[in-house]
Amino acid sequence: xxxxxxxxxxxxxxxxxxxxxxxxxxxxxxxxxxxxxxxxxxxxxxxxxxxxxxxxxxxxxxxxxxxxxxxxxxxxxxxxxxxxxxxxxxxxxxxxxxxxxxxxxxxxxxxxxxxxxxxxxxxxxxxxxxxxxxxxxxxxxxxxxxxxxxxxxxxxxxxxxxxxxxxxxxxxxxxxxxxxxxxxxxxxxxxxxxxxxxxxxxxxxxxxxxxxxxxxxxxxxxxxxx
Amino acid sequence: xxxxxxxxxxxxxxxxxxxxxxxxxxxxxxxxxxxxxxxxxxxxxxxxxxxxxxxxxxxxxxxxxxxxxxxxxxxxxxxxxxxxxxxxxxxxxxxxxxxxxxxxxxxxxxxxxxxxxxxxxxxxxxxxxxxxxxxxxxxxxxxxxxxxxxxxxxxxxxxxxxxxxxxxxxxxxxxxxxxxxxxxxxxxxxxxxxxxxxxxxxxxxxxxxxxxxxxxx
Numbered sequence: 270x271x272x273x274x275x276x277x278x279x280x281x282x283x284x285x286x287x288x289x290x291x292x293x294x295x296x297x298x299x300x301x302x303x304x305x306x307x308x309x310x311x312x313x314x315x316x317x318x319x320x321x322x323x324x325x326x327x328x329x330x331x332x333x334x335x336x337x338x339x340x341x342x343x344x345x346x347x348x349x350x351x352x353x354x355x356x357x358x359x360x361x362x363x364x365x366x367x368x369x370x371x372x373x374x375x376x377x378x379x380x381x382x383x384x385x386x387x388x389x390x391x392x393x394x395x396x397x398x399x400x401x402x403x404x405x406x407x408x409x410x411x412x413x414x415x416x417x418x419x420x421x422x423x424x425x426x427x428x429x430x431x432x433x434x435x436x437x438x439x440x441x442x443x444x445x446x447x448x449x450x451x452x453x454x455x456x457x458x459x460x461x462x463x464x465x466x467x468x469x470x471x472x473x474x475x476x477x478x479x480x481x482x483x484x485x486x487x488x489x490x491x492x493x494x495x
Numbered sequence: 496x497x498x499x500x501x502x503x504x505x506x507x508x509x510x511x512x513x514x515x516x517x518x519x520x521x522x523x524x525x526x527x528x529x530x531x532x533x534x535x536x537x538x539x540x541x542x543x544x545x546x547x548x549x550x551x552x553x554x555x556x557x558x559x560x561x562x563x564x565x566x567x568x569x570x571x572x573x574x575x576x577x578x579x580x581x582x583x584x585x586x587x588x589x590x591x592x593x594x595x596x597x598x599x600x601x602x603x604x605x606x607x608x609x610x611x612x613x614x615x616x617x618x619x620x621x622x623x624x625x626x627x628x629x630x631x632x633x634x635x636x637x638x639x640x641x642x643x644x645x646x647x648x649x650x651x652x653x654x655x656x657x658x659x660x661x662x663x664x665x666x667x668x669x670x671x672x673x674x675x676x677x678x679x680x681x682x683x684x685x686x687x688x689x690x691x692x693x694x695x696x697x698x699x700x701x702x703x704x705x706x707x708x709x710x711x712x
Binding site: 315317324328331408409415416436446450 | 653656659683687688
């Protein structure tokens with residue numbers, strides 16, 4: 270359980286860093302940088318996560334680079350999902366209206382200022398729903414690290430199965446995964462509300478969380494039935 | 496062990512990998528995609544045709560399957576149905592898991608069919624079955640083809656999970672070879688290359704298809 274959470278959070282942190290670097294790199298003008306970023310993205314998206322984990326775990330020692338299994342796990346998950354998330358970052362930045370870019374030119378903001386204060390905050394709000402999906406995927410992806418000798422939740426489930434019975438052990442395990450995934454989704458939704466509020470859209474997080482928030486519930490209901 | 500890349504070992508392992516690729520990886524991908532495509536549509540239609548409480552229950556089950564790891568589901572099914580062949584279990588679990596994703600895609604597709612179409616079927620007093628099969632589904636499914644392709648690719652890349660239930664797919668074959676010859680490098684690298692060679696062109700094809708379908712609307 271603990272290892273599963275560590276992997277998910279460690280992988281997510283690494284993935285977001287990689288995603289931002291590759292996502293920004295994939296849209297610069299310099300063809301060398303862009304080509305490099307695209308190759309890395311397509312490489313990690315195109316090969317299977319399992320293959321990447323095994324490569325880190327079995328092949329790297331042949332080059333004399335022996336990483337602990339935990340590091341392999343975090344690195345593998347982070348690189349794989351980072352590449353997926355890089356596409357989300359790139360897409361969201363492209364989705365920020367062109368007028369925003371023009372406005373920064375008109376105000377003669379520097380490139381860093383433009384990205385950090387104008388473009389990225391808006392893209393961030395757009396990114397969160399997709400990133401939530403990938404976070405859940407990553408949580409589910411951690412279940413394969415027992416292949417590289419880590420004793421995560423799935424590994425312990427197998428032990429519990431031997432001691433008790435199949436239905437109980439796997440029932441408990443699936444429920445734990447589901448609950449963790451659900452909590453992560455709620456946290457990410459909170460993050461989205463906050464990101465939108467900072468852009469001046471929607472109410473602050475505290476109001477959205479309070480029980481008497483008729484606006485959000487009505488909106489959510491309306492969205493479902495429409 | 497001395498040289499980094501050994502071509503002899505690479506040539507030795509390649510036939511084994513390709514055999515496993517054709518016999519397991521491809522079959523699982525195709526069969527599970529077919530199941531996911533059909534079952535997903537049935538779930539989507541069912542969910543819109545039953546009373547609300549039932550739909551809520553179906554939604555919950557779908558969310559549950561979607562938000563829990565496929566490896567755990569595979570192992571669960573494997574230990575529960577001991578007399579079924581692992582390959583069959585793999586196909587069934589992948590098919591069901593991805594059908595919950597496809598159900599969402601179809602739902603969006605169905606919702607995108609203009610309301611007038613529904614009203615027209617009422618005006619023509621079509622039966623429920625005919626409304627679905629002749630009017631709604633053909634329009635709804637069109638836009639979902641690229642999504643199905645993307646899920647097929649991600650299923651393809653998930654097939655190594657099958658090694659947890661003892662199916663000898665491509666990565667398992669590579670690991671066995673690596674274990675016997677103390678050469679993991681060639682086997683695992685080649686497995687990765689085969690994955691890349693198969694999935695990248697397919698994803699390019701799908702994004703082209705996506706553009707074409709979008710234009711024709």
